[in-house]
Amino acid sequence: MRKFLPLLTGLTLAAPLLHAEDPTAEQLDFFEKKIRPILTESCYKCHSVEAGKSKGGLTLDSREATQKGGEGGPAVTPGDPSKSLLITAIQYTDKDLQMPPKKDGKKLPDEQIADLVAWVKMGAPDPRVGKAHKKLTGLSAEARAHWAYQPVKKPAIPAVKNRAWCATPVDAFILQKIEAQGMVPSPPADKETLLRRATYDLIGLPPTPKEIEAFLLDQSPGAFAKVVDRLLASPHYGERWGRFWLDSARYADTSGDRANNMAGDYRFPYAWTYRDYVIRSFNEDKPYDRFVMEQLAADKLPDLKDPRDLAALGFITVGDRTGNTNDVINDRIDTVSKGFLGMTVACARCHDHKFDPIPTKDYYALHGIFNSIEEPKEKPVISYAKSDVAIEFQTKMAKLEDTNRDIYYRVVDEKNAEFRQKASAYLRAWYLTRRGATEAEQLEATKVQTEEKLDRDITQAIGGAIGRNDELFAPIHAFQDGKWDQVVTPANKKLNAIVAAGLTGGKPSSFDGLADAYERIFMSVDSKAHGFVKLNSAVKGMNDTLTGVEPGINALASVPLHISPANYLSTDNLRREIDGWPQGPRNGSGWVFAQMNELKLTNGGSDARAMVVNDVRTPTDTAVFIRGQAGVRGDIVPRRFLEVLSGGNPKPFKIGSGRLELAQAIASKSNPLTARVIVNRVWLHHFGEGFVRTPDDLGTMSEAPSHPELIDYLSSYLMDQGWSLKKLHKLIMLSKVYQNSSHTIKAYEQLDPDNRLLWRANVRRLDFEAMRDSLLVFSGKLDSEVGGQPVNITDEPYSNRRTVYGYIDRGNLPELMAHFDFSNPEAPNSKRATTIVPQQALFLMNSPLAIDVARSVLARPEVQNSRDNLNRVFNIYRILFQRSPSPSEIDLALQFVGTEVKDQPQVLASAKEMVEKASKKVAERAKRAGMANNDGRSAIRNQGDFIERRPLTPWETMAHALLLSNEAAYVN
Numbered sequence: 001m002r003k004f005l006p007l008l009t010g011l012t013l014a015a016p017l018l019h020a021e022d023p024t025a026e027q028l029d030f031f032e033k034k035i036r037p038i039l040t041e042s043c044y045k046c047h048s049v050e051a052g053k054s055k056g057g058l059t060l061d062s063r064e065a066t067q068k069g070g071e072g073g074p075a076v077t078p079g080d081p082s083k084s085l086l087i088t089a090i091q092y093t094d095k096d097l098q099m100p101p102k103k104d105g106k107k108l109p110d111e112q113i114a115d116l117v118a119w120v121k122m123g124a125p126d127p128r129v130g131k132a133h134k135k136l137t138g139l140s141a142e143a144r145a146h147w148a149y150q151p152v153k154k155p156a157i158p159a160v161k162n163r164a165w166c167a168t169p170v171d172a173f174i175l176q177k178i179e180a181q182g183m184v185p186s187p188p189a190d191k192e193t194l195l196r197r198a199t200y201d202l203i204g205l206p207p208t209p210k211e212i213e214a215f216l217l218d219q220s221p222g223a224f225a226k227v228v229d230r231l232l233a234s235p236h237y238g239e240r241w242g243r244f245w246l247d248s249a250r251y252a253d254t255s256g257d258r259a260n261n262m263a264g265d266y267r268f269p270y271a272w273t274y275r276d277y278v279i280r281s282f283n284e285d286k287p288y289d290r291f292v293m294e295q296l297a298a299d300k301l302p303d304l305k306d307p308r309d310l311a312a313l314g315f316i317t318v319g320d321r322t323g324n325t326n327d328v329i330n331d332r333i334d335t336v337s338k339g340f341l342g343m344t345v346a347c348a349r350c351h352d353h354k355f356d357p358i359p360t361k362d363y364y365a366l367h368g369i370f371n372s373i374e375e376p377k378e379k380p381v382i383s384y385a386k387s388d389v390a391i392e393f394q395t396k397m398a399k400l401e402d403t404n405r406d407i408y409y410r411v412v413d414e415k416n417a418e419f420r421q422k423a424s425a426y427l428r429a430w431y432l433t434r435r436g437a438t439e440a441e442q443l444e445a446t447k448v449q450t451e452e453k454l455d456r457d458i459t460q461a462i463g464g465a466i467g468r469n470d471e472l473f474a475p476i477h478a479f480q481d482g483k484w485d486q487v488v489t490p491a492n493k494k495l496n497a498i499v500a501a502g503l504t505g506g507k508p509s510s511f512d513g514l515a516d517a518y519e520r521i522f523m524s525v526d527s528k529a530h531g532f533v534k535l536n537s538a539v540k541g542m543n544d545t546l547t548g549v550e551p552g553i554n555a556l557a558s559v560p561l562h563i564s565p566a567n568y569l570s571t572d573n574l575r576r577e578i579d580g581w582p583q584g585p586r587n588g589s590g591w592v593f594a595q596m597n598e599l600k601l602t603n604g605g606s607d608a609r610a611m612v613v614n615d616v617r618t619p620t621d622t623a624v625f626i627r628g629q630a631g632v633r634g635d636i637v638p639r640r641f642l643e644v645l646s647g648g649n650p651k652p653f654k655i656g657s658g659r660l661e662l663a664q665a666i667a668s669k670s671n672p673l674t675a676r677v678i679v680n681r682v683w684l685h686h687f688g689e690g691f692v693r694t695p696d697d698l699g700t701m702s703e704a705p706s707h708p709e710l711i712d713y714l715s716s717y718l719m720d721q722g723w724s725l726k727k728l729h730k731l732i733m734l735s736k737v738y739q740n741s742s743h744t745i746k747a748y749e750q751l752d753p754d755n756r757l758l759w760r761a762n763v764r765r766l767d768f769e770a771m772r773d774s775l776l777v778f779s780g781k782l783d784s785e786v787g788g789q790p791v792n793i794t795d796e797p798y799s800n801r802r803t804v805y806g807y808i809d810r811g812n813l814p815e816l817m818a819h820f821d822f823s824n825p826e827a828p829n830s831k832r833a834t835t836i837v838p839q840q841a842l843f844l845m846n847s848p849l850a851i852d853v854a855r856s857v858l859a860r861p862e863v864q865n866s867r868d869n870l871n872r873v874f875n876i877y878r879i880l881f882q883r884s885p886s887p888s889e890i891d892l893a894l895q896f897v898g899t900e901v902k903d904q905p906q907v908l909a910s911a912k913e914m915v916e917k918a919s920k921k922v923a924e925r926a927k928r929a930g931m932a933n934n935d936g937r938s939a940i941r942n943q944g945d946f947i948e949r950r951p952l953t954p955w956e957t958m959a960h961a962l963l964l965s966n967e968a969a970y971v972n
Helices: 002-007 025-042 063-068 085-091 110-121 169-180 191-203 209-217 223-233 235-248 271-283 288-300 307-317 325-341 360-370 387-421 423-431 439-451 456-468 470-481 497-502 511-524 526-538 553-557 571-579 583-587 593-602 659-667 674-687 708-720 725-733 746-751 768-779 815-819 838-846 848-859 869-880 887-928 934-939 954-963
Strands: 381-383 622-625 633-637
Touching: 025 110, 025 325, 085 110, 169 708, 169 725, 191 209, 191 223, 191 235, 191 725, 209 223, 209 869, 223 235, 223 725, 235 271, 235 674, 271 307, 288 307, 288 659, 288 674, 307 325, 307 381, 325 360, 325 659, 325 674, 360 622, 360 633, 360 659, 387 423, 387 456, 387 511, 387 526, 387 571, 387 593, 423 439, 423 456, 423 511, 456 470, 456 583, 470 497, 470 511, 470 553, 497 511, 497 553, 511 526, 526 553, 571 583, 571 593, 674 708, 674 725, 708 725, 768 848, 815 838, 838 848, 848 869, 848 954, 869 887, 869 954, 887 954
Parallel strands: none
Antiparallel strands: 622 633
């Protein structure tokens, strides 16, 4: 391959580095979501200008003050947590420097510490410029007058000199600005280039040789319009454009919270039904305003006919779950405001927006809406699995449910028996740590805990049992309150009979004596308590009852963990039971909830369900959290829409949570942002940049649109055409500006280096999905089925399904996807970064998938049946580049293949030697491990490409080299 490098017009080398002073939108979003709330809630009360306190000379409410630090030096050293005193203080690694101080509270949660460390590592991006708490400018008249907040008005089509060049009104708006600079547009693209561009744009796949041939032969004036219609009608259109929307919706198949999911699982088994809803909506050309409405309030729409449309509510529910309830609500507000409106409303969580007219009350008006919804435990079925595979699924699920119930009874039996055997010690440890206990008593409690080797989970649980169970523990409260004689009496029928009988000897002289008496009581029923557990586990039918149980045993057996009969323990009820347990039993014990989620996620016999939300029975308004602190409340704000988009006088929402009214306000034609935002994104994906280059923020901090009249013209057109995105695509793609070539002129590059005037076509890099899907098309193995459960696309054995159906783990995005700039699903991101890094080229050089593609291309019939080598080169180019090769390329290819043929014996000898060495090593390892030898092959995984795959032939090597070229990675 090294001799073929002249063909490669540029391998990927290195990514540009961002300066620390130029944080990305994602970094600033991380600060607003994760860091600012920590600072405001845990630090400002002692270190802020507003609080009037700067302990140690340190204030933390501005970037300058944070980095300057206090008496001990800089609080934050960007990029280096080890030199940042703030990190040292919150980690409690220095006993003389601890924040927050132990006497004032407790150490920050591990998750918050990890966020602060990650923030410093990324360079401590911080938008808090200037003096802390200066007068905000975001609510000014100037901010309210920003172009994006003004009504959409359809402008007149401008007059231009070269009217003959204009094919659609779009061209007139573009040409007007080009002519104003004394420039002319580039010539039109050739037909092969145009077909490749349009096909990748609309369906994310390369055109086939047959499609290329048909387009070249069609000389009619409407030939390209036919292509556009065909592509818009393709089911692959929804897969391509649906994926763009999924970036804006921060779609993932997991919650992102692996560590704190207790006995559950971090995976969403039904997120894929939202993904399929999005794809289907684009394919059906669902009116965009309806698309918006369904994603916020599908369950509230009276004319909803297709139950699959309930999956639209996944827009709300497929987000990040790594924080508390208020963090989840913040994620939803952020996604709604950025996704539909191109506004950064989440910045107003802690303070009025510094730049845009979004007061804090706007944020909490939306907070009330999302605080008034809940996710039902039982998700509605939107389509049923076929009966033959459903039976297998149900059988497997029933076994897993039985396993969880068995674990449940084992745990409660073990923990409760452990308590009974040491009841005296556990009760003493509880008593010595009760509210109001002295420091000496607390030290004694630690001694008891250590000497008696008490289970901390039981110690934690016993307090709850004592607090809620008067039948058993009323005498303890009576002993403390001096009311023994009123409680421990035969007349008290509320007292457990066995406990009452065990305490008839009179009031103990000390709590230790009372604890000893309780231990005798619990141990007296130990064997019966074990039997009670077995009886409950045997109650499988709904009509079964517990028989032969002595009165009072049930309460004594259920301490500290409650025991329920098996017929009650559905999966949801079992989760509710163990949610009240201490963390240890919830996290450990071998629960199989994860396996149950995996079965739902991957087994075709699972019914498809929608991740819906419901309004709570009594929706409530939210009070403003002062500086974002949930414990410091301000004025209550009614649930309503944003002030700047409501004429300055938003009306309170009255229907349930307000979701339906919010959806109606966003989808309204009078809303100046909704149409502009989606038009800007459609333009972005056709031209590589939007009119505004920050598609999730059209606010005052964004640049002015390159063509303000055109964005409004297209927004008006979209609404006038019934919000049809397909009609919008067609209008844009039939324009001359879309069909321009990428031919460049040096003088123009000086005038307009970023091509904001669009005098030529932009050369654009294929994204991860288009790149991987193209490889599958080249190999002839693409599975074109639309919809379904997620599949593995990054590890062997590879799936041949389109990349849009790949499993996405929010908390652990595969390296391959990250290398190719896949959208980070932790937040809405409608514009991906585009980098050039070595890993991209290395993947194409070494990946078994890419190597398999090279082989498969040569095995395709049109290549196999080539008349001669010239025709073979032509067919390979037609498959990989969707064009004919030039004469020089043909000569170079034939020379390369000839050289490779001469080197082939050496290649084969090297391959054979590698196989023999690898096989020998693995066979020896297998022998030592007692494995079957089988020539060592069964134990080898990814030992080069030579174990189960033969070396590449010269022609295959040529095809592989072409896959590494810039032309394969870019669309022009």
